[in-house]
Amino acid sequence: MSGSRSKSIVLWTLVTIALVTLSAPTIVVLGASFTGGNIITFPPDGLSLRWYARISQASDLRNAFLRTLQVATVCTIVAIPVGTLAGIALAKYAVRFEKTIQIYLLLPFTIPLIGSGIGLMLIFGNAGILGQLWPVGIACCVINLPFMIWAVTASATGLDPDLELAAANCGAPPLQVFFSVTLPAVMPGVITGSLLMFILALNEFLVSLLLVDARIVTLPVLIYNSIRSIITPDLAAISVVFIACSGVAVFLLDRLVGLDIFLKSK
Amino acid sequence: MRAARTAYPLKWRIMDALEGVATAVWPARFRHATPYLMLLPAVLLVGLLVLGLIQIADASLRTLDTTTFQFSDDYSIANFRRALTEPLFLVVAQRSLVAALIVTVVTLVFAFPYAYLMVRTRSPGLRKFLLVALFLPFFIGQVVRAYGWLIILGNQGMVNEALGLVGVAPMRLIYNYPAVLFGLVQYMLPFAVLMLAPALTAIPEELEAAAGSLGANWVRTFIHVVLPLARPGFIGAGVVVLTLSLTDFAVPAILGGGSQDFIANAIYDQFFRTSDQGLGAMLALMLVALGSILVGLVFALFGAGTLAMGRSRA
Numbered sequence: 001m002s003g004s005r006s007k008s009i010v011l012w013t014l015v016t017i018a019l020v021t022l023s024a025p026t027i028v029v030l031g032a033s034f035t036g037g038n039i040i041t042f043p044p045d046g047l048s049l050r051w052y053a054r055i056s057q058a059s060d061l062r063n064a065f066l067r068t069l070q071v072a073t074v075c076t077i078v079a080i081p082v083g084t085l086a087g088i089a090l091a092k093y094a095v096r097f098e099k100t101i102q103i104y105l106l107l108p109f110t111i112p113l114i115g116s117g118i119g120l121m122l123i124f125g126n127a128g129i130l131g132q133l134w135p136v137g138i139a140c141c142v143i144n145l146p147f148m149i150w151a152v153t154a155s156a157t158g159l160d161p162d163l164e165l166a167a168a169n170c171g172a173p174p175l176q177v178f179f180s181v182t183l184p185a186v187m188p189g190v191i192t193g194s195l196l197m198f199i200l201a202l203n204e205f206l207v208s209l210l211l212v213d214a215r216i217v218t219l220p221v222l223i224y225n226s227i228r229s230i231i232t233p234d235l236a237a238i239s240v241v242f243i244a245c246s247g248v249a250v251f252l253l254d255r256l257v258g259l260d261i262f263l264k265s266k
Numbered sequence: 267m268r269a270a271r272t273a274y275p276l277k278w279r280i281m282d283a284l285e286g287v288a289t290a291v292w293p294a295r296f297r298h299a300t301p302y303l304m305l306l307p308a309v310l311l312v313g314l315l316v317l318g319l320i321q322i323a324d325a326s327l328r329t330l331d332t333t334t335f336q337f338s339d340d341y342s343i344a345n346f347r348r349a350l351t352e353p354l355f356l357v358v359a360q361r362s363l364v365a366a367l368i369v370t371v372v373t374l375v376f377a378f379p380y381a382y383l384m385v386r387t388r389s390p391g392l393r394k395f396l397l398v399a400l401f402l403p404f405f406i407g408q409v410v411r412a413y414g415w416l417i418i419l420g421n422q423g424m425v426n427e428a429l430g431l432v433g434v435a436p437m438r439l440i441y442n443y444p445a446v447l448f449g450l451v452q453y454m455l456p457f458a459v460l461m462l463a464p465a466l467t468a469i470p471e472e473l474e475a476a477a478g479s480l481g482a483n484w485v486r487t488f489i490h491v492v493l494p495l496a497r498p499g500f501i502g503a504g505v506v507v508l509t510l511s512l513t514d515f516a517v518p519a520i521l522g523g524g525s526q527d528f529i530a531n532a533i534y535d536q537f538f539r540t541s542d543q544g545l546g547a548m549l550a551l552m553l554v555a556l557g558s559i560l561v562g563l564v565f566a567l568f569g570a571g572t573l574a575m576g577r578s579r580a
Contacts, residue, residue, distance in 0.1 A: 088304060
């Protein structure tokens with residue numbers, strides 16, 4: 001980076017503030033989960049793992065976490081084929097009404113979450129499937145689908161169409177071209193997209209809040225309901241589950257496709 | 267027999283069978299329609315949202331009879347009139363809009379240097395660190411992050427405890443407007459940086475060097491070279507931050523403590539506290555319209571920026 005000293009000072013000041021703001025909640029939640037006292041204080045009352053022991057005993061927390069995993073799994077399994085096919089179609093072919101289709105597929109982002117959530121709540125309610133887990137997974141898939149399509153189109157535009165023609169020329173039928181040439185080429189996008197879909201569904205709060213009832217409450221909703229009453233360190237210990245999941249997702253993303261992929265210009 | 271099997275492995279047989287099925291179901295003369303077939307599942311899935319909007323529109327035109335708690339069979343625009351005239355909704359709408367604008371500006375001010383440093387730094391280690399510091403909170407839900415702020419800023423939170431140690435009386439740092447704004451900025455930063463970064467990568471570093479060698483200092487280089495060229499990124503980031511913060515629910519609910527409701531909280535209350543589905547649906551519909559108008563306005567004025575999907579690049 002070229003530039004003067006004043007430039008570095010201004011840049012670094014702003015970036016440091018941003019870094020502190022970004023990291024503070026994570027660090028504090030981590031720290032609070034190891035506190036020895038009954039309430040969260042500063043400085044903490046010594047270190048202990050008692051809150052972890054407490055949450056590992058609580059079956060409602062464990063069940064809520066398992067339900068959340070189930071929702072995220074349904075979301076990802078649906079999103080992979082749907083998003084991959086749509087992404088390849090958008091990136092490779094000159095589709096008629098392309099602009100209209102693009103705007104239509106961006107609807108999940110342009111419709112506010114509260115609107116999408118209430119709309120889905122009404123139609124799932126009419127269909128009599130409210131109170132089950134898989135519709136929550138479908139809902140999470142719908143509202144985040146553009147992320148999946150995006151990730152796939154980004155890697156599909158790097159695919160040379162001549163490669164597919166060459167494969168076809170060598171006698172490969174259409175499905176084989178798809179599985180041997182097209183799909184491997186967009187694989188980084190599929191991996192990025194499915195990781196995003198999984199982690200976003202794991203964390204999805206508002207749409208879950210609207211679609212679950214007390215029997216099938218998911219972990220983010222459970223945490224939200226408990227925050228309202230009193231702040232105790234057991235909540236911090238559960239929150240660490242999410243921090244750990246996030247850490248794993250960042251690690252996988254970096255290992256499998258490299259985080260730098262998000263810096264690439266389109 | 268055995269030799270024949272090894273020469274023609276099982277995988278090939280399966281592929282042949284699949285190809286056979288594929289050509290039977292989707293003959294080659296349909297080839298030109300293949301992209302539409304590939305788009306169909308996504309179109310159907312997003313169709314759920316359209317169906318949902320139709321349901322909301324239907325519910326929004328039915329009024330609640332407060333004596334029988336039944337919804338009317340015939341349509342009226344009474345809910346629309348109530349949504350526009352009740353002072354509470356006007357206060358909430360104004361609070362959300364002002365917040366969205368402030369949050370967008372503040373977020374962009376901090377996101378730009380972050381993205382710039384991340385893209386331009388020569389050190390791969392620093393870049394990796396900045397990326398991880400960005401993605402870690404991005405992948406931790408809103409609820410957990412807001413909970414972290416409660417621990418830090420709460421009445422018995424860390425800041426107040428620390429102030430108490432040096433003899434300063436506890437202050438109320440949460441359940442007010444600035445706390446909500448602060449929480450929203452923190453929530454939006456990763457979105458904004460990720461939308462800005464590709465636009466900055468697209469700017470050749472030589473352009474900045476050229477501006478420098480022509481005598482521009484870094485401030486002028488930023489104003490006349492970098493910022494104008496980064497416009498697609500600012501549009502993408504601005505639209506995402508504006509709409510997400512305008513319609514947010516969790517941050518106002520947790521850090522506002524019920525006193526700083528945004529539009530989404532008001533809608534939720536109509537559905538689950540007051541049980542007036544019609545009015546809630548009308549408010550939801552108006553929020554959808556407001557969001558779409560804002561997005562449409564920005565796109566019409568500036569193009570889709572880094573938000574564009576597919577082949578055409580705006």
